[in-house]
Amino acid sequence: MSGAWEIKGVRPLGGDPTTLYVEGGELVGERPAGAQSIDADGLIALPGLVDLHTHLREPGREDAETVATGTLAAALGGFTAVHAMANTDPVADVAGVVEQVWRLGEEAGHCEVRPVGAVTVGLAGKQLAELGAMADSAARVRVFSDDGKCVHDPLLMRRALEYVKAFDGVVAQHAQDPRLTENAQMNEGEWSGVLGLAGWPAVAEEAIIARDCLLAAHVGSRVHFCHVSTAGSVELVRWAKSKGWDVTAEVTPHHLFLTDDLVASYDPVFKVNPPLRTEADVTALREALADGTIDAVATDHAPHPLEDKETEWAAAAFGMTGLETALSVVAAAMVDTGLLDWAGVADRMSVRPAQIGRLPRHGQPLEPGSTANLVLVDPDVRWTVDPRITASRSRNTPFAGRELPARVIATFLRGRPTVLDGKPA
Amino acid sequence: MNRHLLSAADLSRDDALLVLDTAAEMDVALAGRSIKKLPTLRGRTVVNLFFEDSTRTRTSFEVAAKRLSADVINFAAKGSSVSKGESLKDTALTLEAMGSDGVVIRHSASGAPHRLAHWIRGSVVNAGDGTHEHPTQALLDAYTIRRRTGRVEGLNIAIVGDVLHSRVARSNVLLLSTLGAEVTVVAPPTLLPVGVHSWPCAVSYDLDAVLPKSDAVMMLRVQHERMTGGFFPTVREYSRRYGLDAIRMASLPEDSIVMHPGPMNRGVEIAAEVADSVRSTIVEQVANGVSVRMAVLYLLLGGAMDGAAE
Numbered sequence: 001m002s003g004a005w006e007i008k009g010v011r012p013l014g015g016d017p018t019t020l021y022v023e024g025g026e027l028v029g030e031r032p033a034g035a036q037s038i039d040a041d042g043l044i045a046l047p048g049l050v051d052l053h054t055h056l057r058e059p060g061r062e063d064a065e066t067v068a069t070g071t072l073a074a075a076l077g078g079f080t081a082v083h084a085m086a087n088t089d090p091v092a093d094v095a096g097v098v099e100q101v102w103r104l105g106e107e108a109g110h111c112e113v114r115p116v117g118a119v120t121v122g123l124a125g126k127q128l129a130e131l132g133a134m135a136d137s138a139a140r141v142r143v144f145s146d147d148g149k150c151v152h153d154p155l156l157m158r159r160a161l162e163y164v165k166a167f168d169g170v171v172a173q174h175a176q177d178p179r180l181t182e183n184a185q186m187n188e189g190e191w192s193g194v195l196g197l198a199g200w201p202a203v204a205e206e207a208i209i210a211r212d213c214l215l216a217a218h219v220g221s222r223v224h225f226c227h228v229s230t231a232g233s234v235e236l237v238r239w240a241k242s243k244g245w246d247v248t249a250e251v252t253p254h255h256l257f258l259t260d261d262l263v264a265s266y267d268p269v270f271k272v273n274p275p276l277r278t279e280a281d282v283t284a285l286r287e288a289l290a291d292g293t294i295d296a297v298a299t300d301h302a303p304h305p306l307e308d309k310e311t312e313w314a315a316a317a318f319g320m321t322g323l324e325t326a327l328s329v330v331a332a333a334m335v336d337t338g339l340l341d342w343a344g345v346a347d348r349m350s351v352r353p354a355q356i357g358r359l360p361r362h363g364q365p366l367e368p369g370s371t372a373n374l375v376l377v378d379p380d381v382r383w384t385v386d387p388r389i390t391a392s393r394s395r396n397t398p399f400a401g402r403e404l405p406a407r408v409i410a411t412f413l414r415g416r417p418t419v420l421d422g423k424p425a
Numbered sequence: 426m427n428r429h430l431l432s433a434a435d436l437s438r439d440d441a442l443l444v445l446d447t448a449a450e451m452d453v454a455l456a457g458r459s460i461k462k463l464p465t466l467r468g469r470t471v472v473n474l475f476f477e478d479s480t481r482t483r484t485s486f487e488v489a490a491k492r493l494s495a496d497v498i499n500f501a502a503k504g505s506s507v508s509k510g511e512s513l514k515d516t517a518l519t520l521e522a523m524g525s526d527g528v529v530i531r532h533s534a535s536g537a538p539h540r541l542a543h544w545i546r547g548s549v550v551n552a553g554d555g556t557h558e559h560p561t562q563a564l565l566d567a568y569t570i571r572r573r574t575g576r577v578e579g580l581n582i583a584i585v586g587d588v589l590h591s592r593v594a595r596s597n598v599l600l601l602s603t604l605g606a607e608v609t610v611v612a613p614p615t616l617l618p619v620g621v622h623s624w625p626c627a628v629s630y631d632l633d634a635v636l637p638k639s640d641a642v643m644m645l646r647v648q649h650e651r652m653t654g655g656f657f658p659t660v661r662e663y664s665r666r667y668g669l670d671a672i673r674m675a676s677l678p679e680d681s682i683v684m685h686p687g688p689m690n691r692g693v694e695i696a697a698e699v700a701d702s703v704r705s706t707i708v709e710q711v712a713n714g715v716s717v718r719m720a721v722l723y724l725l726l727g728g729a730m731d732g733a734a735e
Contacts, residue, residue, distance in 0.1 A: 185535075193618030196535040196557030196595060201619070266536030310514050312534035314555070 003416065004032035010040035010376060012366040014342030020045060022372045025415035029368040038420075040376055043409055046346045048080025048373035049327065050353040050362050052143065052172070052250055053226055053298035055319070056082070056113070058104065059097070060089025065303040065393045067104035070323070071111035073301070073391040075418035077323040078375035078408040081354070081362050082111055086118040087148040093118035093129035095137040102139035110418050114357055117141040119160050119171060123149050128160060135167040142358040145172035147226055148273075150208055152178055157212060161221035168358060170248075172224040173212050175233070176274065180204035185314060187260040187275040195263060197313065200275045202230040209233050213240035213247055222246035224356055227300050229255045229274040231284035238293045248356050250298035251285050253329035254320055254398055258282075262398070268309045268316030269398050272302070289348060290339040296353040299326045303394030321397045324390055327377065328404035335379075336405060342379070361414075372415035381407045391424070426724055429542045429549040433560040433599035441603055445568050447720035448713070455492065463719075466495035469726050472525040473499045474516065474541075475552075476532040481687060481711070482552050486529045486561075489718035495726070498525070513537060517544035527726050530554070548725040556590045562686055563596035565717040567604055569706050570641050572713070573682050578605030583635045584626075585611040585667060586645030586694055587656075589618050593686045594645060598626045611635050613667065615656045632667055636676045643684040644669050644695045660693060670696040674704065682706050 005022040012018065023032035051074065057065035067084070074082045084101050086092035092101060098115035105113025117134035121127045123146045134141040144164060151157045151173060160171050181204045186192050188199020209225055213236060216223035228237065228249045240247040254272060259279050262270045270276060288294040302319025309316050322329075330349065334340040340348070346363075354363030364370035384403045387395035410425075411418045417425040426443070427435045436444070455461050471490040475483050483499065490497045502516055513532075520528055527548040530538045535555030542549040553559040570577050582601055588594045588610045601608050602625035609627040610617065621628055629635050636642065647663065657663045669683065677683075683695075683704045691697045700707060 188619050190620030190623045193620030193624070194595070196555055196590075196592060198556075199619060266539040307512065310512070312513050312532065312537040312540050314534040315513075 004035040005412070005415070006031055006035040006037045007040045007045065007376065008037060010043050010045045012045045013346050014044045014379070017041070020366065022412065022415045025372055027366065027368050027370045027372050038410065042378065042380065043376045044342050044379050045366055046078070046342065046375050046377060047350040047363050047366060048375050048411065048413065049078045049349045050357065050359060051079050051082040051299050051301070051323065052296055052353045052357055053147070053300045054082040054084055054323065055087070055302045056084045056101070057303060058088065059100065063305050063393070067101060067113060068108040068110070069391060069393045070301070070303070071105055071108050071113060072424060073323040075110040075411045075413070076391050076408060076424070077325070078327050078377065078411055079111055079323060080373040080375070080411065080413045081114060081357070081359055083114045083116050083143055083357055085147045086116045086145060087123060091118050091122050092116065093121050093123070095130065095133040098134050098139040098141050099137050111413060112362070114143070114359065115139045115141055116147070116172065117144045119144045119146045119151050120156065125149060125152055125156065128156070128163065131160070131164055131169065132167065135169055142167070142169050143172050143224070144169055145174065145226065147172065147174045150174050150176040150178060154211060154215065158215050158219060161216055161223060162219045165221055170222050170224050170356065172226050173208065174226050175205045175208035175212070175228070177204040177207055185271070186263045187277050189260060189278060191260045191263055195266070197263065202232050202277070205230055205274060206232040206236060209236045213245060216247060217243065217245045222248070225249040227252050227255065227274055227298065228285070228294065229277050229281060231281050234284045234288040234293055238288070241293065248295045249293070250296040250353070251289055251294045252300045253297060253322055253326045253333070256282060256285055256289065256333040257329050258398055266313045268311060268313055269320070269396055269400070271313060271316050271318055272320050273318035286333055286337070286339055289334060290344070295348065296356060297326065297330055297349050298353065299323050303392050304396050305394060309396050319396065321390070321392050321394055324392065325385060325397060325399050325404065327408060328383070328406050329399065331379070331406035332404055372412050374412050375408055376410040378407050378409050379405070383407055428725065430560050430721055430725060431538050431542060431549065431551045432558050433563050433596040433603070436560070436600065436603060438603050441564070441567070441600060444564055444717065444720045444724060445571060447724060448568050448716040451716045451719045451723070462492055462494055464494050465723055466490065466493040466726055469526040470496045470498065470524060471527045471529065471722060471726070472520050473497065474502060474520065474528050474530045475500070476502045476530070476537070477553070479531050479553065482531060485711070485714045486552060486718050489715050490722055492715070493719055493723060495722065513540060514544055517541050521545045527722060550721060550725065553592050555592070557592050558596045559592040560596045560600070561714070561718055561721055562593050563600040564721065565710055565714040566597055566643065566684060566686070567600055568713045568717050569684065569710050570682070572709070573706060574640060574680065577601060580606045580640040581609070581638050582606045582641045582643065583609050583611055583639040584643045584645065585632060585669070587616045587647055587651055588612045588621065588645070589616045590648065590651065591645050597643065598624055602626060609635050611667070613657055613663070633673065633676070636673055637678070639677060639681055641682045641684060642669065642677065646686065646688065647690055647694050664693050668694050668696065669699050671698045674699050674702065677704070684710060686710070
C-alpha cells in the first residue's frame with residue numbers, strides 16, 4: 001500500500017511552508033483523491049537520508065544486528081537507503097551473498113539496502129573478488145570496500161580502482177596502514193601516552209589517503225574514503241579535489257562530535273576505528289563538511305552485543321551504533337553551530353551520498369516527478385538518548401544520556417511511510 | 426583520599442604525604458614487635474586478583490594485608506576476556522558476591538582496574554595495569570627516596586629506559602612531580618610516547634648529560650619483547666647508550682641513589698656491580714613495598730591505627 005498523502009505546512013529543506021503531495025510512490029503536483037493528511041506544521045522535509053556505511057551484521061552476527069532490525073533503526077533515523085558493509089560472515093565477496101542481503105532488505109521493507117561488495121576475497125587483501133559478478137547481480141553493487149581492513153597492497157588497489165570503471169563502480173577505502181597501527185587502541189596523542197594505550201597515529205590514515213589520491217589520479221578512477229578522521233586527511237582530500245581528481249570522502253557523526261579525552265574513562269563504548277581524535281580534528285572535519293571538501297556524512301553504524309563491550313578496553317570490539325542518532329548529531333554539530341543549513345544537511349546526508357553510491361531514486365529534489373523518498377524532521381524538539389530504547393539490536397551508542405536536537409517524525413520510502421509519529425509505521 | 430587507588434594522579438600532595446607518613450608509622454609500629462602483626466584490618470577481606478603472574482607484587486600485597494590481620498584471598502585468574510576465559514565483569518561480580526572489602530588487581534590491559542571499580546562496591550587498588558600505571562610502586566619508590574635522602578621535594582630524579590611501555594614510569598612521573606621533585610625521563614626517542622612533552626617532567630635522549638645532576642636514578646626494566654620489537658638496533662647498543670654501568674655511576678653526585686623496580690636484567694639496563702653497590706636501594710625498595718602497601722590498604726579500607734575501630 002503506497003497510498004496517497006498530503007503533507008501540510010511542511011518546510012522543504014527548511015524553506016517556506018508548503019504542502020507536498022504523494023501518490024504512486026512519487027511526489028505529485030496536486031492533491032490526490034483520497035489522500036491521507038499529515039499536519040506537518042513546523043516540520044522540515046528532507047530527501048530520505050542515504051547512508052554510505054552501515055554494518056547490518058547479517059549474515060553471521062545476527063546477535064548484534066539483522067537486516068530487519070538495522071534497517072528499521074535506519075528508517076527511524078530518517079534513512080531510506082543504506083549501504084550494507086561487506087565484512088559479514090560469510091564475507092559479501094560473491095554475488096550470492098550480496099543478493100541475499102539485498103533480498104533480506106526488500107523483504108523487511110524498511111529501507112533500500114544496497115550491499116557493498118568486498119574488494120578482495122575474504123577481505124584478505126590478496127586477490128580481487130568477483131566484482132563484476134556482484135555488479136551484474138540483482139543487488140547491482142556499485143560500491144566496493146574491504147572496510148574494517150585497508151586495501152593495503154598498492155598494486156592490488158590500483159587494479160581495483162581500474163577494474164570497477166567498467167561498471168561505474170567505486171572503491172571505498174578504509175584508510176589505515178596496518179603496520180603503523182598494529183594493536184592500536186586509540187588516537188596516538190597526549191591521551192594515549194597518559195592512558196598507556198597503543199596509539200593509532202593520524203599518519204597511518206593520511207599516508208594511505210595520499211597514496212590512493214595519487215593512484216586514482218594516475219588511472220583516472222574515482223575513489224571514496226570511508227570515515228576520514230583527521231585534519232591532515234581533510235587537507236589531502238582538499239588538495240586532491242583542487243587538482244580536479246574524482247575523490248570523495250565521508251565523515252561519521254561521532255568524529256564530528258566526540259574527542260579522544262573520553263577514552264580516559266576506559267569505557268569501551270568510546271572504542272572505535274578509526275579512533276576518536278582531538279578537538280582540532282573535530283573542528284577541521286566540521287569545516288570540511290561545511291565547505292564540501294567532505295562530501296557526505298556516513299554513520300559507520302557498528303552494532304556489537306553487550307558482552308563485546310563490557311570488558312577491559314583492549315578486549316572490546318571497535319565500533320558504535322549511529323543510525324538512530326546521526327541526524328541529531330549532525331544537527332548539533334553543524335546546524336546549531338551555523339555551519340550548515342538544512343539544505344546543506346540534505347546535500348551531505350542524501351544528495352551527495354546518493355550520487356556516490358549511484359542511487360538515482362534517492363537524493364532527488366522535493367518536487368513533482370521525484371521518487372517519494374523523504375523524511376520529516378522536527379528541528380525544535382530536544383531528546384535524550386537512551387540506549388535501552390533502540391530499534392537496533394545493539395546498545396553501544398556513545399551518545400547515551402546526551403540531549404540532542406531534532407527528531408525524525410516520519411520517513412517515506414517510495415511513497416510508503418516506514419515511520420509515522422516517530423514510530424515504526 | 427579517593428575510595429580507590431587507580432592512578433598516581435588520584436593522589437593529591439596531601440594524600441601522597443599521608444600515605445608516606447602512614448607507611449613510616451607502620452614501620453615504627455612493627456619495629457618493636459616480635460610478632461609482626463597489627464590488628465587494624467581484622468575481619469576485612471582483601472582479594473589479590475592477579476591476571477598476570479607477578480610473584481613479587483602479589484606476595485608484597487599479601488604480606489602487607491596479613492600484617493594488618495586482614496583475610497587474604499589469592500585469586501589467580503588464569504583467563505581473561507582476551508583469552509576467552511571468564512570475563513572481567515563476571516569475576517568482579519563473583520568477588521562482590523563473596524563480600525570482598527578491597528581488591529588488588531594486576532592485569533595486562535590498561536584500564537582494567539577502572540572497569541573493575543565500575544562493577545564492585547569495595548575499594549580497588551591498581552597493582553599494575555598493562556602499560557598504564559603502577560601507583561603503589563611509585564609510592565614505595567618515593568618512600569625509599571625519602572628514607573634515603575630525607576626528602577623528595579626539590580630533588581632531581583631521572584627515570585631511564587622504556588618509558589613508552591612502563592607503568593612504573595607513568596606513576597612515578599605523576600607522583601614524584603606531585604611531591605615537588607624535578608623529574609627527567611631519559612630514553613631513546615622510540616621508547617617515549619608521542620605526548621610525553623605534556624607530562625610534568627623534562628625529556629632527554631642523553632643519559633650522560635643527565636646523570637651528573639641526578640639525586641636519584643631509576644632504571645627501568647627492558648622487557649624481552651621490546652628487545653626484538655625494533656625499538657632499538659640491538660640489546661648491546663641499548664646497553665651502551667642507556668645502561669647504567671660502573672663508569673656511568675661514577676658521574677653521579679656523591680649521595681645519589683640508584684633504583685630499580687625489579688626484576689632486573691643484569692648487564693642490560695644495569696650492571697651487576699651497580700645493582701650491588703652501596704648506592705643501590707633495590708633490596709630496600711622491596712622491604713618498603715610492604716610498608717607502603719600496608720599504608721594504602723589501611724587508608725583505603727578504613728582501618729584504625731590503634732585497632733579502636735574493631
